[in-house]
Amino acid sequence: MAERIDVAALLANARTGARDSHFAHMNPAFAKLVELIGFDRTYVRGEGQYLWDAQGRRVLDCLAGYGALALGRAHPVVTDALVQCLTLAPPAWVRWELNPLAAEAARRLTLQCGGVADRVFFTNSGTEAIEAAMKFARQHTGRPGLLAWSDSFHGLTYGALSINGNEDLRRGFGPLLPGAAIVEFGDLAALERALSGRDVAALVVEPVQGKTLRTLAPGVLQEVHALCKRYGTLVIADEIQTGCGRTGAFLAVHHDGVEPDMVVLAKALSGGFVPVGAVLVRSDIWDSTYSSMDRSVVHSSTFHEGPLAMVALLATLEVMEQDHLAARAADLGESLIRQLRAECADIACVREIRGKGFMVGVDLDTSRIPSFAKIPMLGRITEPMIGQAGIMQLLDGHSILAQTTGARRPLLKFVPPLIVNEGDVQAIVTATAASCRALASGRFYGAMGAVASNMLRTGLGLSRV
Missing domain, CATH: 3.40.640.10 (Type I PLP-dependent aspartate aminotransferase-like (Major domain))
Incomplete structure (x- = not known):
């Protein structure tokens, strides 16, 4: 008869071999992308609206499984x-x-x-x-x-x-x-x-x-x-x-x-x-x-x-x-959009803040962001990376996980769990404004430097710290 499976041990072993298994048996292109943008963290715990990585860093999850985790994790x-x-x-x-x-x-x-x-x-x-x-x-x-x-x-x-x-x-x-x-x-x-x-x-x-x-x-x-x-x-x-x-x-x-x-x-x-x-x-x-x-x-x-x-x-x-979560999304979502508009009003590269409730986007004007976009042959591949540079800044600099969408022009997108609190909303506002200001002042080049560093690190087989 089959013996009891120790899921904790199974998970620990799976984490050890996850990179090799992804490259060998899953989607190598996605694995490369995750490594290049520095998102190859190992998350070991999730509770409510937060994630914790193997180094103990807490991350506010505003990606929420593409919006599926409305109640956060482990409700x-x-x-x-x-x-x-x-x-x-x-x-x-x-x-x-x-x-x-x-x-x-x-x-x-x-x-x-x-x-x-x-x-x-x-x-x-x-x-x-x-x-x-x-x-x-x-x-x-x-x-x-x-x-x-x-x-x-x-x-x-x-x-x-x-x-x-x-x-x-x-x-x-x-x-x-x-x-x-x-x-x-x-x-x-x-x-x-x-x-x-x-x-x-x-x-x-x-x-x-x-x-x-x-x-x-x-x-x-x-x-x-x-x-x-x-x-x-x-x-x-x-x-x-x-x-x-x-x-x-x-x-x-x-x-x-x-x-x-x-x-x-x-x-x-x-x-x-x-x-x-x-x-x-x-x-x-x-x-x-x-x-x-x-x-x-x-x-x-x-x-x-x-x-x-x-x-x-x-x-x-x-x-x-x-828990009246729809009403909560209406009230706090309106507050999030209102505060983002106020904090980003003087940032040249922010074209518009739009959305409804806890489905919020920051539309970026790439022409106002220093980048390689105007260089022949580099423009087409640069455009999507501009938004990704903002997302990298949010995670690395402010411990907020979000996404950039790829429809026509970059958009920073936030779909947090509906259980986020006023402190989380303030953290999103502060981090987004800071990240957009960084983009407007040339942070894109720093992000590309980080990508180059990640290429070297992963090419040498070094682990992320």
Whole structure:
């Protein structure tokens, strides 16, 4: 009989050989990038909104697993619920039963979201949920067309990639899904032209774009919804990153008073503990796909509705409601944006501070940042590194982990756990202003020096200290 596995020992051994295993068996290009930018730290502990590395340095995590860790790490309520679930061991994936945990999760989720989308299909990820929504839309309308905005991000599987508004991510994977097209963000005239042929099944929209942090002007989403309704096109709200309270409401579309035909959720839906996604679907759309008993499993998945995922989802909804995390994101997020605007007002390279709730972006004007961007042959590779230089400064100089997005121009992006406090907000403001001032005064060259040093260090096989 197999012996008990010592997970602590397993983890310790895995950390020792992680670099070699990544290069040999995973993604060497990503491993090289992590080393070059100096992010090859070993994190040994995570609790709440903080990480600790092997040297004992505490880092404020404003990346939060790309927004999935809305409750931070190791939240006691969700952890306890999962331990109980493992101990009780309810039978998983029986399939030919009426799954009680999934039924309760669907009931609670529809109550939380409100609106007309009252049926739920659970998935294992956000991109899977987008794929399901696209199928539901095509089946209901009988149309092939699918639209999304430029710079949008809806996932990287084939259907989701086909409506991904980032050309760099689509390049080399064509031909993509026939009937999928991209419309310039917010261009209502172009949208109406695309809809006028009455062959578009659905428009997929992010209420706040994950890559650019842009939102439509007040009232425009309502106009978009009205246009789609006029031409018989469904509206799918991609709330994978914006949903579950991040923007200050459980669904970001509710800021605009819009009720979409379908809503897609994932990331924070389980607090980041267990992969889970969901598509909330209007009942008549649902019935077009699941139209009879012999088609009752026409769209399904082996691992959806697992007990750990459903318990994590239910526990996360409970925490969000009891701790008023959406209201917290609204109040502290507004404070973060207001303070960033004030502190960065005199920094020439800061073009704009934008976002909603705890989904905040600092748009950089690279023409105001000393760099190699104007040197022939170096400009194209320099542009994305400018934003990365700011992110390196935030981590190395201020112990804040964030990200830079790659859509058209650099943007420093912050999506911290919803549990951050006023002190954390102040730390983000102070560090961001200091990092942007450093960029404006030539810090980019220092960052490139650090990259060169990291190239030498990793080339010699030296460990990071």
